[in-house]
Amino acid sequence: MLRTYGIMLNPNKCLFGAKSGWFLGYIVTERGIEANPSKVKVLQDMPTPRNIKEAQCLTSWITALSQFISKSSDRSLPFFKILRRATKFQWDSECDRTFEELKVYPNSFPVLAKLTVGATPSDREEARLLRRRASRFTLIGDQLYKKAFSRALLKCVISEDIDYILREVHQGSYGGHPSGRSLARKILLAGYFWPTLQEGAAQTMATCLSCQRYHNLPHQPTEEMKTSTVSCSFNQWGMDIMGSFLTGQRKFLLVAVDYFSKWVEVESLARITEQMDQKFIWQHIICRFRIPRQLVLDNGRQFAEHNSKNGVRGIAFSRSSPP
Known part of the structure; x- marks a missing residue:
């Protein structure tokens, strides 16, 4: 085929029979194209934008990783709303929440890269932390699982399934409206896992109307009680x-x-x-x-x-x- 079209190859730049490699800033494997861990790290280490220029930088990094982020356009919608108001920069609570969720979402990218092709960052300390973290996960086919102590493997679910699992386990046919900690434990026993499980369980209980209406009222003081020492009357x-x-x-x-x-x-x-x-x-x-x-x-x-x-x-x- 190469001779037919007159294409010449440099043997020093060719690698045949490889199962994976770096190409144009991405990791190309037999499974497909994987995210570049260095690009993911830049997004996760990025501070909260303070002006229009920093917001534009954030959206550019989101665009670079858009094919690895599910519904990236919906997730980055609050940031593009800021760019539409080019004369006034206003970072609100919705942008703050979306930004934190976006930084948590790619947590599994470096782990997948390590498990599939053994790719690690160039920094020795970061590579050591990544190997330690990747040892807690395993890849079976196309599905990522988290290893658990004294129980079966936990299936790592994507963000689209999180709301359904929380709602079904909390108020489904056999839910029973458990509290935040109990809800998280029931989900783990059911065999599911995601990084923000505890926070999601607490938020689900806090926003459940039935829990707020019929749950037992806590009698624990909202803050640490102070000792009152009074020695005599009218003091x-x-x-x-x-x-x-x-x-x-x-x-x-x-x-x-x-x-x-x-x-x-x-x-x-x-x-x-x-x-x-x-x-x-x-x-x-x-x-x-x-x-x-x-x-x-x-x-x-x-x-x-x-x-x-x-x-x-x-x-x-x-x-x-x-x-």
Whole structure:
């Protein structure tokens, strides 16, 4: 055939009988064309774009790997919307979420390259990490599996099947609406795996309407509880605002409770301002009892400016919860 068309070959540049090799920046094997691990690494190490030029650079790398990313046009749609608004760069939460998902998606590319053709990065440390990671996977035919300890191989699923598996195991015929951790465990026992399994299971439970409506309410505090040490009466007070009430002109109650004796001081007010708040502290706490060591306030804007300059010197003001 070569002699018929007069084609000459350089023997030094020819390699016959090879099962794989590099060509035009891609890995060509008997299975087809594989992604270049160096291009994948550039995409995964890329920082969040801060301007139009960096967004254009991101879309160019996505285009270079588009044939290896399922529905790449749909995945990169938020980035192209930014480029349409060429006069104004606005990186929103949707772009942030899509960018993080896109960086996670090609995680299996270097592993596939290692398992199929033994290709490794030129950097010695990166090659060592890749070999260590690839040892946890195996390739049977065209399907990638993850090796699991004391159980069968786990099938690595593509992104198009993730939502279906989560929905079927969580609320299918035998789902039972398990919690996030239990849902992830049931999926592993069913023989499926993907890198963001734990996060996807937690997100599925958090967005399930039935779980939010009928699930047992957690009684665990949202933050670490603080120890309250009160040595005597009227030494530490807690203040809060109640209302508004529908009857009468005075619709609000300003309440102060002593931490030690549980003594309550209350005043009804038509409106609550910073000045009225300071007047209440002076008349109902300081003049009736004494200057307290500490006042615990909430994050209401009426309490926002309390400090030693506009209050009474010697009183420590603290918040019942972080702002």
